[in-house]
Amino acid sequence: MRQKEIVVSKQATLEHRRASRQAAERAHTARERRGRRLRRLAAAVAAAAVLATAAAIISSSGGSPAAPAAAVPSTPLAGLPERDGVLGDPRAPLTVTEYVDLQCPVCAQAARESLPSLVRDHVRTGRVKLAVRTLHFLGPDSVRAARVAAGAERQGRLWAFLDAFYARQGAENSGYVTDAFLREVARTAGVDADAALGQADSAFATKRLEQANAAAAALGVEGTPTLTVRRGDGPEHVLDANPLDPASVSAALAREARG
Amino acid sequence: MRAACGAVALIGLAIAGYLTAVRLTGGAPVCAIAHGCDVVQQSRYAEVAGVPVALLGLAGYGAILASLARDGEGWRTATAFLSLAGLGFSAWLTYVEIAILDAICIWCVASAACMAALAALSVRRVLAQP
Numbered sequence: 280m281r282q283k284e285i286v287v288s289k290q291a292t293l294e295h296r297r298a299s300r301q302a303a304e305r306a307h308t309a310r311e312r313r314g315r316r317l318r319r320l321a322a323a324v325a326a327a328a329v330l331a332t333a334a335a336i337i338s339s340s341g342g343s344p345a346a347p348a349a350a351v352p353s354t355p356l357a358g359l360p361e362r363d364g365v366l367g368d369p370r371a372p373l374t375v376t377e378y379v380d381l382q383c384p385v386c387a388q389a390a391r392e393s394l395p396s397l398v399r400d401h402v403r404t405g406r407v408k409l410a411v412r413t414l415h416f417l418g419p420d421s422v423r424a425a426r427v428a429a430g431a432e433r434q435g436r437l438w439a440f441l442d443a444f445y446a447r448q449g450a451e452n453s454g455y456v457t458d459a460f461l462r463e464v465a466r467t468a469g470v471d472a473d474a475a476l477g478q479a480d481s482a483f484a485t486k487r488l489e490q491a492n493a494a495a496a497a498l499g500v501e502g503t504p505t506l507t508v509r510r511g512d513g514p515e516h517v518l519d520a521n522p523l524d525p526a527s528v529s530a531a532l533a534r535e536a537r538g
Numbered sequence: 539m540r541a542a543c544g545a546v547a548l549i550g551l552a553i554a555g556y557l558t559a560v561r562l563t564g565g566a567p568v569c570a571i572a573h574g575c576d577v578v579q580q581s582r583y584a585e586v587a588g589v590p591v592a593l594l595g596l597a598g599y600g601a602i603l604a605s606l607a608r609d610g611e612g613w614r615t616a617t618a619f620l621s622l623a624g625l626g627f628s629a630w631l632t633y634v635e636i637a638i639l640d641a642i643c644i645w646c647v648a649s650a651a652c653m654a655a656l657a658a659l660s661v662r663r664v665l666a667q668p
Contacts, residue, residue: 316611316664316665316667317665319611319615319664320615320618320661320664320665323615323616323618323619323622323664324618324622326619326623327618327619327620327622327623327625327626328622328623328626330623330626330627331622331623331624331625331626331627331629331630332626334586334594334627334630335626335627335630337586337587338583338585338586338591338630338631338634339583339634380569382569383568383569384569385567385568385569386569388567414571416571417569451582495571500571501568501570501571501576502568502569502570502571502576503568503569503571504568504569505568523567
Protein backbone atom coordinates (compact mmCIF):
# COMPACT_ATOMS: atom_id res chain seq x y z
CA MET A 280 0.00 0.00 0.00
CA ARG A 281 2.65 2.52 1.03
CA GLN A 282 4.87 1.44 -1.82
CA LYS A 283 2.07 2.11 -4.25
CA GLU A 284 1.63 5.62 -2.85
CA ILE A 285 5.30 6.28 -3.25
CA VAL A 286 5.20 5.17 -6.88
CA VAL A 287 2.20 7.41 -7.56
CA SER A 288 3.82 10.42 -5.98
CA LYS A 289 7.01 9.80 -7.95
CA GLN A 290 4.99 9.67 -11.11
CA ALA A 291 3.24 12.89 -10.16
CA THR A 292 6.55 14.58 -9.56
CA LEU A 293 7.87 13.39 -12.90
CA GLU A 294 4.75 14.61 -14.70
CA HIS A 295 4.93 17.90 -12.91
CA ARG A 296 8.57 18.33 -13.94
CA ARG A 297 7.79 17.43 -17.50
CA ALA A 298 4.90 19.88 -17.58
CA SER A 299 6.93 22.71 -16.19
CA ARG A 300 9.78 21.91 -18.58
CA GLN A 301 7.35 21.99 -21.48
CA ALA A 302 5.87 25.22 -20.21
CA ALA A 303 9.32 26.73 -19.99
CA GLU A 304 10.07 25.56 -23.54
CA ARG A 305 6.81 26.98 -24.78
CA ALA A 306 7.51 30.28 -23.07
CA HIS A 307 10.98 30.29 -24.57
CA THR A 308 9.64 29.59 -28.04
CA ALA A 309 7.00 32.29 -27.61
CA ARG A 310 9.67 34.73 -26.49
CA GLU A 311 11.80 33.83 -29.46
CA ARG A 312 8.90 34.12 -31.83
CA ARG A 313 7.94 37.46 -30.37
CA GLY A 314 11.52 38.66 -30.58
CA ARG A 315 11.75 37.56 -34.20
CA ARG A 316 8.44 39.24 -34.94
CA LEU A 317 9.61 42.50 -33.34
CA ARG A 318 12.87 42.37 -35.28
CA ARG A 319 10.92 41.84 -38.49
CA LEU A 320 8.59 44.70 -37.62
CA ALA A 321 11.53 46.93 -36.83
CA ALA A 322 13.06 46.03 -40.18
CA ALA A 323 9.75 46.81 -41.88
CA VAL A 324 9.54 50.16 -40.08
CA ALA A 325 13.11 51.02 -41.07
CA ALA A 326 12.59 49.97 -44.69
CA ALA A 327 9.32 51.91 -44.82
CA ALA A 328 11.05 54.99 -43.40
CA VAL A 329 13.81 54.72 -45.99
CA LEU A 330 11.31 54.29 -48.83
CA ALA A 331 9.09 57.18 -47.69
CA THR A 332 12.08 59.45 -47.17
CA ALA A 333 13.45 58.61 -50.60
CA ALA A 334 10.07 59.35 -52.16
CA ALA A 335 9.84 62.64 -50.27
CA ILE A 336 13.31 63.66 -51.42
CA ILE A 337 12.52 62.83 -55.04
CA SER A 338 9.19 64.63 -54.66
CA SER A 339 10.77 67.81 -53.33
CA SER A 340 13.59 67.93 -55.84
CA GLY A 341 11.80 66.37 -58.76
CA GLY A 342 9.38 67.91 -61.17
CA SER A 343 12.37 69.87 -62.29
CA PRO A 344 11.09 73.13 -63.66
CA ALA A 345 10.92 72.93 -67.38
CA ALA A 346 14.14 74.39 -68.61
CA PRO A 347 13.29 77.83 -69.88
CA ALA A 348 12.44 77.32 -73.49
CA ALA A 349 14.58 79.05 -76.02
CA ALA A 350 15.29 82.39 -74.41
CA VAL A 351 14.62 84.06 -77.72
CA PRO A 352 11.09 85.43 -77.79
CA SER A 353 9.09 84.65 -80.86
CA THR A 354 7.86 87.61 -82.81
CA PRO A 355 4.25 86.86 -83.65
CA LEU A 356 3.35 90.33 -82.36
CA ALA A 357 5.66 92.29 -84.62
CA GLY A 358 4.09 95.37 -86.12
CA LEU A 359 0.80 95.18 -84.26
CA PRO A 360 -0.39 98.39 -82.62
CA GLU A 361 -0.74 98.45 -78.83
CA ARG A 362 -2.67 101.11 -76.97
CA ASP A 363 -3.28 101.09 -73.21
CA GLY A 364 -2.14 97.50 -73.13
CA VAL A 365 -4.63 96.45 -75.81
CA LEU A 366 -3.10 94.79 -78.85
CA GLY A 367 -4.58 95.05 -82.32
CA ASP A 368 -7.04 97.22 -84.19
CA PRO A 369 -8.97 99.36 -81.67
CA ARG A 370 -12.06 99.00 -83.91
CA ALA A 371 -12.04 95.19 -83.74
CA PRO A 372 -15.55 94.06 -82.74
CA LEU A 373 -14.45 91.47 -80.17
CA THR A 374 -12.15 92.04 -77.22
CA VAL A 375 -10.45 88.94 -75.88
CA THR A 376 -8.90 89.40 -72.45
CA GLU A 377 -6.37 86.92 -71.16
CA TYR A 378 -6.08 86.52 -67.40
CA VAL A 379 -2.54 85.49 -66.56
CA ASP A 380 -0.01 85.21 -63.82
CA LEU A 381 3.44 85.85 -65.25
CA GLN A 382 4.86 83.02 -63.16
CA CYS A 383 2.25 80.52 -64.33
CA PRO A 384 3.91 77.92 -66.57
CA VAL A 385 0.62 77.18 -68.30
CA CYS A 386 0.39 80.84 -69.32
CA ALA A 387 3.85 80.61 -70.85
CA GLN A 388 2.75 77.47 -72.64
CA ALA A 389 -0.34 79.25 -73.98
CA ALA A 390 1.84 82.14 -75.15
CA ARG A 391 4.05 79.72 -77.05
CA GLU A 392 1.50 77.31 -78.43
CA SER A 393 -1.76 79.16 -78.79
CA LEU A 394 -1.22 82.91 -78.86
CA PRO A 395 0.63 83.01 -82.21
CA SER A 396 -2.29 81.50 -84.13
CA LEU A 397 -4.82 83.61 -82.20
CA VAL A 398 -2.88 86.70 -83.25
CA ARG A 399 -2.41 85.53 -86.83
CA ASP A 400 -5.99 84.42 -87.45
CA HIS A 401 -7.99 86.86 -85.36
CA VAL A 402 -5.97 89.90 -84.33
CA ARG A 403 -4.15 90.59 -87.59
CA THR A 404 -7.40 90.17 -89.44
CA GLY A 405 -8.95 92.92 -87.33
CA ARG A 406 -11.64 90.73 -85.79
CA VAL A 407 -10.23 90.66 -82.30
CA LYS A 408 -8.21 92.94 -80.08
CA LEU A 409 -6.31 91.45 -77.17
CA ALA A 410 -6.24 92.72 -73.62
CA VAL A 411 -4.55 91.16 -70.62
CA ARG A 412 -5.08 91.21 -66.88
CA THR A 413 -1.99 90.40 -64.87
CA LEU A 414 -3.12 88.49 -61.82
CA HIS A 415 -0.44 87.86 -59.24
CA PHE A 416 -1.60 85.13 -56.89
CA LEU A 417 1.25 82.69 -57.20
CA GLY A 418 3.61 84.66 -54.98
CA PRO A 419 5.71 87.80 -54.47
CA ASP A 420 7.58 87.23 -57.73
CA SER A 421 4.23 87.45 -59.53
CA VAL A 422 3.44 90.77 -57.90
CA ARG A 423 6.79 92.30 -58.79
CA ALA A 424 6.53 90.99 -62.35
CA ALA A 425 3.00 92.34 -62.79
CA ARG A 426 4.05 95.76 -61.47
CA VAL A 427 6.97 96.06 -63.87
CA ALA A 428 4.69 94.83 -66.68
CA ALA A 429 2.48 97.84 -65.90
CA GLY A 430 5.59 99.95 -66.39
CA ALA A 431 6.09 98.34 -69.80
CA GLU A 432 2.46 99.07 -70.65
CA ARG A 433 3.17 102.78 -70.10
CA GLN A 434 5.66 102.48 -72.92
CA GLY A 435 3.23 100.68 -75.21
CA ARG A 436 5.29 97.47 -74.94
CA LEU A 437 3.21 95.33 -72.56
CA TRP A 438 2.75 92.39 -74.93
CA ALA A 439 6.39 92.37 -75.95
CA PHE A 440 7.30 92.39 -72.26
CA LEU A 441 5.00 89.43 -71.51
CA ASP A 442 6.44 87.51 -74.44
CA ALA A 443 10.02 88.11 -73.31
CA PHE A 444 9.13 87.26 -69.71
CA TYR A 445 7.55 83.92 -70.62
CA ALA A 446 10.56 83.03 -72.74
CA ARG A 447 12.76 83.34 -69.63
CA GLN A 448 10.25 82.14 -67.04
CA GLY A 449 11.90 80.31 -64.13
CA ALA A 450 10.66 77.97 -61.43
CA GLU A 451 7.67 79.29 -59.51
CA ASN A 452 8.60 81.47 -56.54
CA SER A 453 12.25 80.54 -56.75
CA GLY A 454 13.11 84.19 -56.38
CA TYR A 455 14.28 84.50 -59.98
CA VAL A 456 12.34 87.70 -60.58
CA THR A 457 15.18 89.98 -59.55
CA ASP A 458 15.72 93.49 -60.85
CA ALA A 459 18.52 92.16 -63.05
CA PHE A 460 16.14 89.56 -64.50
CA LEU A 461 13.44 92.19 -65.11
CA ARG A 462 15.94 94.50 -66.77
CA GLU A 463 17.04 91.71 -69.07
CA VAL A 464 13.40 90.97 -69.98
CA ALA A 465 12.75 94.67 -70.55
CA ARG A 466 15.79 95.06 -72.80
CA THR A 467 14.73 92.06 -74.90
CA ALA A 468 11.25 93.52 -75.23
CA GLY A 469 12.55 96.90 -76.32
CA VAL A 470 11.37 98.47 -73.08
CA ASP A 471 13.26 101.22 -71.25
CA ALA A 472 14.18 99.15 -68.17
CA ASP A 473 14.86 102.08 -65.83
CA ALA A 474 11.52 103.67 -66.64
CA ALA A 475 9.61 100.40 -66.34
CA LEU A 476 11.16 99.46 -63.01
CA GLY A 477 10.67 103.01 -61.83
CA GLN A 478 6.94 102.59 -62.50
CA ALA A 479 6.69 99.43 -60.43
CA ASP A 480 5.58 101.22 -57.28
CA SER A 481 3.45 103.82 -59.04
CA ALA A 482 -0.23 104.38 -58.43
CA PHE A 483 -0.78 103.29 -62.04
CA ALA A 484 0.76 99.87 -61.41
CA THR A 485 -1.26 99.49 -58.21
CA LYS A 486 -4.42 100.37 -60.11
CA ARG A 487 -3.68 97.78 -62.81
CA LEU A 488 -3.20 95.04 -60.20
CA GLU A 489 -6.37 95.98 -58.39
CA GLN A 490 -8.34 96.10 -61.64
CA ALA A 491 -7.09 92.63 -62.53
CA ASN A 492 -8.16 91.22 -59.16
CA ALA A 493 -11.56 92.91 -59.27
CA ALA A 494 -12.31 91.76 -62.81
CA ALA A 495 -11.21 88.19 -62.08
CA ALA A 496 -13.37 88.07 -58.96
CA ALA A 497 -16.38 89.54 -60.76
CA LEU A 498 -16.13 86.98 -63.59
CA GLY A 499 -15.34 84.03 -61.35
CA VAL A 500 -11.97 83.39 -62.97
CA GLU A 501 -10.59 80.36 -61.15
CA GLY A 502 -7.18 79.97 -62.69
CA THR A 503 -4.79 81.15 -65.34
CA PRO A 504 -4.74 81.28 -68.24
CA THR A 505 -8.41 82.15 -68.68
CA LEU A 506 -9.76 83.87 -71.77
CA THR A 507 -12.77 86.15 -71.67
CA VAL A 508 -14.55 87.87 -74.51
CA ARG A 509 -16.78 90.86 -74.97
CA ARG A 510 -18.45 92.24 -78.00
CA GLY A 511 -18.04 96.01 -78.34
CA ASP A 512 -18.90 97.55 -75.01
CA GLY A 513 -21.05 94.59 -74.00
CA PRO A 514 -20.55 92.50 -70.92
CA GLU A 515 -17.38 90.45 -70.58
CA HIS A 516 -17.74 86.72 -70.04
CA VAL A 517 -15.45 83.71 -69.87
CA LEU A 518 -14.75 82.22 -73.30
CA ASP A 519 -15.81 78.60 -73.43
CA ALA A 520 -12.53 77.27 -74.83
CA ASN A 521 -9.29 75.61 -73.86
CA PRO A 522 -6.74 78.45 -73.94
CA LEU A 523 -4.01 75.97 -74.91
CA ASP A 524 -5.85 74.72 -77.96
CA PRO A 525 -5.95 77.18 -80.88
CA ALA A 526 -8.70 75.22 -82.66
CA SER A 527 -10.94 75.36 -79.61
CA VAL A 528 -10.30 79.10 -79.21
CA SER A 529 -11.04 79.71 -82.89
CA ALA A 530 -14.27 77.75 -82.72
CA ALA A 531 -15.41 79.62 -79.62
CA LEU A 532 -14.57 82.98 -81.21
CA ALA A 533 -16.52 82.02 -84.31
CA ARG A 534 -19.55 81.30 -82.09
CA GLU A 535 -19.10 84.67 -80.36
CA ALA A 536 -18.82 86.49 -83.68
CA ARG A 537 -22.11 84.97 -84.84
CA GLY A 538 -23.59 86.16 -81.58
CA MET B 539 -8.53 42.77 -37.91
CA ARG B 540 -7.73 41.47 -41.36
CA ALA B 541 -11.24 42.37 -42.48
CA ALA B 542 -10.89 45.84 -40.98
CA CYS B 543 -7.60 46.31 -42.84
CA GLY B 544 -9.26 45.18 -46.04
CA ALA B 545 -12.15 47.60 -45.58
CA VAL B 546 -9.86 50.58 -44.93
CA ALA B 547 -7.65 49.61 -47.87
CA LEU B 548 -10.70 49.47 -50.12
CA ILE B 549 -11.73 52.97 -49.02
CA GLY B 550 -8.19 54.16 -49.72
CA LEU B 551 -8.23 52.44 -53.09
CA ALA B 552 -11.45 54.24 -53.99
CA ILE B 553 -10.05 57.63 -52.96
CA ALA B 554 -6.78 57.07 -54.84
CA GLY B 555 -8.73 55.85 -57.85
CA TYR B 556 -10.85 58.99 -57.84
CA LEU B 557 -7.79 61.25 -57.51
CA THR B 558 -6.00 59.38 -60.29
CA ALA B 559 -9.01 59.75 -62.58
CA VAL B 560 -9.21 63.47 -61.81
CA ARG B 561 -5.50 63.83 -62.41
CA LEU B 562 -5.46 61.95 -65.69
CA THR B 563 -8.66 63.29 -67.20
CA GLY B 564 -8.80 66.69 -65.51
CA GLY B 565 -9.56 69.34 -68.11
CA ALA B 566 -7.04 71.84 -69.38
CA PRO B 567 -4.15 72.49 -67.05
CA VAL B 568 -4.34 75.82 -65.30
CA CYS B 569 -2.62 77.64 -62.48
CA ALA B 570 -5.50 77.60 -60.04
CA ILE B 571 -6.29 80.63 -57.91
CA ALA B 572 -8.61 78.87 -55.49
CA HIS B 573 -6.95 76.77 -52.86
CA GLY B 574 -7.77 73.12 -52.54
CA CYS B 575 -7.42 70.02 -54.62
CA ASP B 576 -6.72 71.98 -57.82
CA VAL B 577 -3.68 73.62 -56.31
CA VAL B 578 -2.44 70.39 -54.80
CA GLN B 579 -3.10 68.25 -57.86
CA GLN B 580 -1.49 70.74 -60.20
CA SER B 581 1.52 71.46 -58.05
CA ARG B 582 4.85 69.90 -58.90
CA TYR B 583 4.47 67.76 -55.79
CA ALA B 584 1.61 65.88 -57.44
CA GLU B 585 4.19 63.80 -59.29
CA VAL B 586 7.20 61.81 -58.17
CA ALA B 587 9.70 61.29 -60.95
CA GLY B 588 6.94 61.79 -63.48
CA VAL B 589 4.48 59.39 -61.84
CA PRO B 590 1.31 60.97 -60.45
CA VAL B 591 1.19 60.65 -56.66
CA ALA B 592 -2.43 59.53 -56.92
CA LEU B 593 -1.34 56.63 -59.12
CA LEU B 594 1.32 55.69 -56.55
CA GLY B 595 -1.44 55.67 -53.93
CA LEU B 596 -3.57 53.45 -56.12
CA ALA B 597 -0.68 51.01 -56.53
CA GLY B 598 0.06 51.16 -52.80
CA TYR B 599 -3.50 50.32 -51.77
CA GLY B 600 -3.58 47.60 -54.40
CA ALA B 601 -0.41 46.06 -52.98
CA ILE B 602 -1.79 46.29 -49.44
CA LEU B 603 -4.95 44.49 -50.53
CA ALA B 604 -2.86 41.84 -52.24
CA SER B 605 -0.81 41.33 -49.08
CA LEU B 606 -4.06 40.83 -47.15
CA ALA B 607 -5.20 38.07 -49.47
CA ARG B 608 -3.21 35.50 -47.49
CA ASP B 609 -2.38 35.22 -43.82
CA GLY B 610 0.98 34.41 -42.30
CA GLU B 611 3.85 36.12 -40.63
CA GLY B 612 5.50 37.20 -43.86
CA TRP B 613 2.28 38.57 -45.31
CA ARG B 614 1.42 40.45 -42.14
CA THR B 615 4.87 42.02 -42.09
CA ALA B 616 4.46 42.95 -45.76
CA THR B 617 1.16 44.71 -45.00
CA ALA B 618 2.81 46.58 -42.16
CA PHE B 619 5.76 47.58 -44.33
CA LEU B 620 3.52 48.85 -47.14
CA SER B 621 1.20 50.82 -44.90
CA LEU B 622 4.06 52.30 -42.87
CA ALA B 623 5.77 53.44 -46.07
CA GLY B 624 2.43 54.82 -47.27
CA LEU B 625 1.93 56.61 -43.98
CA GLY B 626 5.41 58.13 -44.13
CA PHE B 627 4.92 59.44 -47.65
CA SER B 628 1.38 60.66 -46.85
CA ALA B 629 2.80 62.55 -43.88
CA TRP B 630 5.31 64.24 -46.17
CA LEU B 631 2.58 65.17 -48.68
CA THR B 632 0.35 66.54 -45.93
CA TYR B 633 3.29 68.60 -44.69
CA VAL B 634 3.76 69.91 -48.25
CA GLU B 635 0.09 70.86 -48.45
CA ILE B 636 0.16 72.78 -45.20
CA ALA B 637 3.63 74.29 -45.13
CA ILE B 638 4.53 74.77 -48.79
CA LEU B 639 1.38 74.88 -50.91
CA ASP B 640 -0.83 76.44 -48.25
CA ALA B 641 -3.68 74.41 -49.70
CA ILE B 642 -5.54 71.42 -48.35
CA CYS B 643 -7.01 68.75 -50.58
CA ILE B 644 -9.61 66.98 -48.49
CA TRP B 645 -9.33 63.76 -50.54
CA CYS B 646 -5.58 63.66 -50.01
CA VAL B 647 -6.08 64.14 -46.27
CA ALA B 648 -8.70 61.38 -46.24
CA SER B 649 -6.22 59.06 -47.92
CA ALA B 650 -3.56 59.98 -45.35
CA ALA B 651 -6.06 59.09 -42.60
CA CYS B 652 -6.68 55.71 -44.25
CA MET B 653 -2.94 55.05 -44.36
CA ALA B 654 -2.63 55.99 -40.68
CA ALA B 655 -5.44 53.59 -39.76
CA LEU B 656 -3.89 50.86 -41.91
CA ALA B 657 -0.48 51.37 -40.32
CA ALA B 658 -1.93 51.08 -36.81
CA LEU B 659 -4.02 48.01 -37.67
CA SER B 660 -1.29 46.22 -39.55
CA VAL B 661 1.31 46.75 -36.81
CA ARG B 662 -1.18 45.39 -34.31
CA ARG B 663 -1.73 42.41 -36.59
CA VAL B 664 1.97 41.64 -36.62
CA LEU B 665 2.20 41.82 -32.83
CA ALA B 666 -1.03 39.95 -32.11
CA GLN B 667 -0.22 36.91 -34.18
CA PRO B 668 -1.11 33.55 -32.57
